[in-house]
Amino acid sequence: MLKGKKILVGVTAGIAAYKVANLVRLFIKKGAEIKVVMTPDAQTFVSPHTLSVLSKNKVEIDFFSQEKEWNNHVHIAMWADAFVIAPCTANTIAKMASGVCDNLLLTTYLSARCKVYVAPAMDVDMYHHPTSQSNLKKIVSFGNVIIPPETGELASGLHGEGRMAEPENIVLFLEKGFETHGSFKGKKVLITAGPTYEEIDPVRFIGNRSTGKMGIALANAFAHEGADVTLVLGPTHLSPNNTVTCIRVESSNEMYEHCTNLFKSTDVAIMSAAVADYKAAEYSHQKIKKKEANLKLNLTKNIDILAELGKQKKKQCLVGFALETENVIEYAKQKIKAKNLDFIVANSLQDSGAGFAMDTNKISIIDNKGKVFDYGLKSKEDVAKDILNFTLSYLKK
Ligand code: CTP
Numbered sequence: 001m002l003k004g005k006k007i008l009v010g011v012t013a014g015i016a017a018y019k020v021a022n023l024v025r026l027f028i029k030k031g032a033e034i035k036v037v038m039t040p041d042a043q044t045f046v047s048p049h050t051l052s053v054l055s056k057n058k059v060e061i062d063f064f065s066q067e068k069e070w071n072n073h074v075h076i077a078m079w080a081d082a083f084v085i086a087p088c089t090a091n092t093i094a095k096m097a098s099g100v101c102d103n104l105l106l107t108t109y110l111s112a113r114c115k116v117y118v119a120p121a122m123d124v125d126m127y128h129h130p131t132s133q134s135n136l137k138k139i140v141s142f143g144n145v146i147i148p149p150e151t152g153e154l155a156s157g158l159h160g161e162g163r164m165a166e167p168e169n170i171v172l173f174l175e176k177g178f179e180t181h182g183s184f185k186g187k188k189v190l191i192t193a194g195p196t197y198e199e200i201d202p203v204r205f206i207g208n209r210s211t212g213k214m215g216i217a218l219a220n221a222f223a224h225e226g227a228d229v230t231l232v233l234g235p236t237h238l239s240p241n242n243t244v245t246c247i248r249v250e251s252s253n254e255m256y257e258h259c260t261n262l263f264k265s266t267d268v269a270i271m272s273a274a275v276a277d278y279k280a281a282e283y284s285h286q287k288i289k290k291k292e293a294n295l296k297l298n299l300t301k302n303i304d305i306l307a308e309l310g311k312q313k314k315k316q317c318l319v320g321f322a323l324e325t326e327n328v329i330e331y332a333k334q335k336i337k338a339k340n341l342d343f344i345v346a347n348s349l350q351d352s353g354a355g356f357a358m359d360t361n362k363i364s365i366i367d368n369k370g371k372v373f374d375y376g377l378k379s380k381e382d383v384a385k386d387i388l389n390f391t392l393s394y395l396k397k
Contacts, residue, residue, distance in 0.1 A: 001175040008080035008112075011051070011139065013041035014087035015155040016121040016164035020046055023086060023167035024054045030171065037076060039092070063104055068287035073104055077111035082174060085109070086147070087121030087164040090132050096144075113243055115177060115224070119147040119170055124160030142377045143220050143241035183392055185226035186392045190262050190269040191219045192305065194234030196252040198279035201288045209356040210274035212236040214321075217384035218270060219244045225388060227268075228291045232258045234273055245292040252276055252302040259305050263312055266390060270319040271306040272345075274356070278302060280354050310340030317395060319387075321353070322346045332366050342394060343367045345387060350382070353377045 007027055011020050019395065020036075032067050034055040038048060040062070048059040060071050064220070077083070092106070096118075101107040109116060118139065126132055127149060140146060146196050147170055150163045165173070193215020197205040216238055219231040223243040230245045232255050240246055249255045252275045263269060270392070281298035288295070320341045323330040325348065332346035346364045353360040354377070362377045375386050 086119035121164035
C-alpha cells in the first residue's frame with residue numbers, strides 16, 4: 001500500500017518525538033518516500049540529523065535554509081500524498097484549529113491538499129481538557145484524521161490516555177487510509193448545498209435556515225475518495241476541505257447557471273441545496289418603505305435546477321434530496337419520477353436529530369424502482385459515507 005507513496009512526516013515538540021526515528025524507518029521499509037518537517041522546539045527531542053539520515057532527505061525546520069534560500073512550504077505540501085504529524089502537541093493542535101501559522105510545519109499544514117493524519121501526544125489531563133477536545137473536534141471537521149492516542153504510562157509518571165500511537169499502528173492507519181482512498185478516482189462529481197438568497201430589495205431577501213452542512217460533508221467524502229468535486233454553495237459561513245473546488249453563489253439563478261454549465265462533463269450530480277422555490281416577481285431597486293398595515297409581495301417560481309438537469313440527463317447519475325414534513329416516502333417517490341432521478345435521499349423534519357443546522361441526520365434512500373433503504377440517526381459525515389457507498393454500488397450495477 002505504501003510503496004512509492006510520498007509521505008511528509010511532521011514532528012512537534014513532544015517527548016514521543018524520539019519514536020519518530022522508528023516511524024520513518026518503518027515507512028522507508030514499506031517503500032515510501034519520506035520528507036520530514038519539524039518545529040524548531042522538536043529538535044530538543046530528536047535530532048534532525050538522525051531523521052535526515054533515515055529519511056534520506058534534508059529535514060526542513062526554518063523558513064530560510066542555511067544557504068539563505070526560502071523553504072517553500074507550498075512545494076513541500078504539494079509534494080506529499082499524505083502528511084502525518086506525529087507527535088502532535090496540544091499547542092500545535094490548537095494552532096491548527098485556529099489557523100495560526102508561526103512555523104514552517106504549520107504553514108505547510110495550511111497549504112496541504114493531501115490527507116492530514118494527526119497523532120496527538122500529551123499528558124492525560126491535557127488530552128482530556130475541554131479546549132484540547134474541542135480543538136480536536138474542530139480539526140476533524142476540517143477533514144483531518146486523528147490517529148487516537150494510546151493508554152499507558154506517560155512521561156509525567158501519570159497513567160492514562162495521551163501516549164502517541166505506536167509507530168507500527170501509525171503505519172497501519174496510513175495503509176488503511178490509502179486502501180480506502182480512490183473509489184471515485186477519475187469521476188467528476190457536482191454537488192449543490194446551502195440555501196439560496198433571492199433578493200427583494202437592496203436590504204432584504206427570501207432565504208431559509210439551511211447551513212449546507214450535509215452537502216459540504218458529501219463534497220468532502222467524495223473528494224476523500226479521489227473524485228474531482230465541484231461544490232456550488234449557497235450563502236453560508238461554512239467551507240468544504242481545500243480538496244473541493246467551491247463556487248460560492250447567492251441566488252438560485254446563479255446556482256442554475258453553474259450547474260447547467262458543469263453538468264455535461266459530470267458523472268454524478270447530487271443536489272442537496274435548499275433552493276428557494278420562489279423569488280420576488282420584481283426586484284425593487286430602492287428599499288421598500290413601511291406604509292400600509294399589510295404588504296403584498298408578488299412571487300414568481302424559480303427554475304427547478306434538479307428538474308432541468310433531469311431533462312438534460314444522458315449518462316449522468318442524478319441524485320436529489322427531499323426534505324418533507326409528512327408522507328416522506330410517497331412525496332420522495334413522486335420527485336424521482338418528476339425530476340428523472342436515479343435515486344433520492346429523503347429526510348423528515350419530524351425526526352428528531354434530522355434537518356437544517358443539525359450535526360446529525362436520519363435518511364432513507366429510495367431508488368428509481370421504488371425500493372426504500374432506511375438508515376439510522378448518524379452524524380452528517382457518516383450519512384455522507386452511506387450516500388457515497390450507495391452511489392458506488394448503484395454505479396456498479
Ligand atoms: N431543487 C432544485 N431547484 C429548485 C428546487 C429544488 O434543484 N428550484 C432540488 C433540491 O436541491 C432537492 C430537490 O430539488 O434536491 C427537492 O427539493 P424540495 O424542496 O424537497 O422539493 P421541491 O421539488 O421544491 O417541492 P416541494 O417544495 O413542493 O416539496
